[in-house]
Amino acid sequence: MIDESNFTPSANRYEAKRIGTNISDEQQIKKVILNNEPLTTCLMEKICESKNLNLAYKRVKANKGSPGIDGMTVNDMREFIALHKTKLLESLLTGKYKPQPVREVEIPKPGNGTRKLGIPTVMDRLVQQAILQILQPIFEQRFSNHSFGFRPGRSAHQAVKQAQSYVQAGYRIVVDMDLEKFFDRVNHDILMSKLAKVIEDKRLLKIIRAFLNAGIMRQGVCAERVEGAPQGGPLSPLLSNIMLDELDKELEKRGHKFCRYADDCNIYVKSLRAGRRVMDSLKQFLDKRLRLKVNEGKSRVSEIQERQFLGFQILQNGLINVSKKSERNVKNAIRMITKRNRGRNLAKIITELNVKLNGWINYFKIIEKPARLKSLDGWIRRKLRCYRLKQRKRNYPIAIFLINLGVNRHSAWNTAKSGKGWWRLSAVPALQQAMSNAWFVDQGLINLEQRAMALKI
Secondary structure (H helix, E strand, O other), X not given: OOOOOOOOOOOHHHOOOOOOOOOOHHHHXXXXXXXXXXXXXXXXXXXXXXXXXXXXXXXXHHHOOOOOOOOOOHHHHHHHHHHHHHHHHXXXXXXXXXXXXXXXXXXXXXXXXXXXXEEOOHHHHHHHHHHHHHHHHHHHOOOOOOEOOOOOOOOHHHHHHHHHHHHHOOOOEEEEEEEOOHHHXXXXXXXXXXXXXXXXXXXXXXXXXXXXXXXXXXXXEEEOOOEOOOEOEOOHHHHHHHHHHHHHHHHHHOOOEEEEEOOEEEXXXXXXXXXXXXXXXXXXXXXXXXXOOEOOOOOEEEEHHHOOEXXXXXXXXXXXXXXHHHXXXXXXXXXXXXXXXXXXXXXXXXHHHHHHHXXXXXXXXXXXXXXXXXXXXXXXXXXXXXXXHHHXXXXXXXXXXXXXXXXXXXXXXXXXXXXXXXXXXXXXXXXXXXXXXXXXXXXXXXXXXXXXXXXXX
């Protein structure tokens, strides 16, 4: 059970005097936003309150995650805090907290390539989480309604549904804009200037700048960082939205129909000519105002059904489908699970597949074209038939296997001796009779089409 009392009692001797007002924090935030003034409340005192720090501790521990460069795990936090709580609070309240370098790791992207993550130490994650919990409510009220990524109460599904409404309204040309290595190229000075317009607490600004400047530990060597906000820390998603909020406001000012999810932004227009004009204009805006570049290889102006958004494809009639890329990615994952050399029985393979398929269909449950799911279900069953045949290997075991599943002896032996390759053999009538759709239901295999329908009810 998580101990929530690590930072209790609060360090009262460090608490600063409030501005001459007794109104609540929420009222203070709204007042500041309405007047477009900097937030003058002593935010570091709020961040260092025991309630906030204990909540941050609880969330960091629940999220688990890998250790940073110091090797400390989330289970080591409690002991460390008990020994160093006073020193930690003093460093935060004086603005002298020094983050450690992040540990660089690479994770595979769906499809091709890798994505670099920067893993902060556990204590740095705790401090970032504590800052996030105070800053997020402040900036949330400033963000655009067209922004959906990394925000509480907002999701990829909402972004796709919003995009669908634009297509249904006749905006069937999309300016699909992807920012080149966005998290690696965030300009620190521009980002800090945006923060300083809202936050007056110099100690907090100094600590955030220290997190941005913290080095990257790469193959045992610490590299200096002068730009970028590495993915992996709790604070990075909020900072990315703060950075890109100016883009949102510019698009709103121009009256565009758009959806943004992190660094993936789609603008919807009615003609290719208008789309090309928007793309050229935004390239200039991003370069001049935010020092960001558009990824030329991934960005396009095209008809809506030719592009994907967050793994989905929106058709010309406005219906939502699974994108071809998402289908390829899940097929590749299934191929890895059903590799012949894994040496697992079919029951274990189905159990492992179900975990993958459950997560996949929970994300794609909003699709409105079930034909692709039906086709994918058939492909998965054929893949499993092929896997089972490979396990039997020779003619006699294959024939006996088919006979035991109700295939007559003549068909069973003809199938076993056919000489066809495994994939071709998996589609013959005898295999479909032996390992029928109903048979797979009995084995517990998830049916994606049925599962999607059940999730919509």
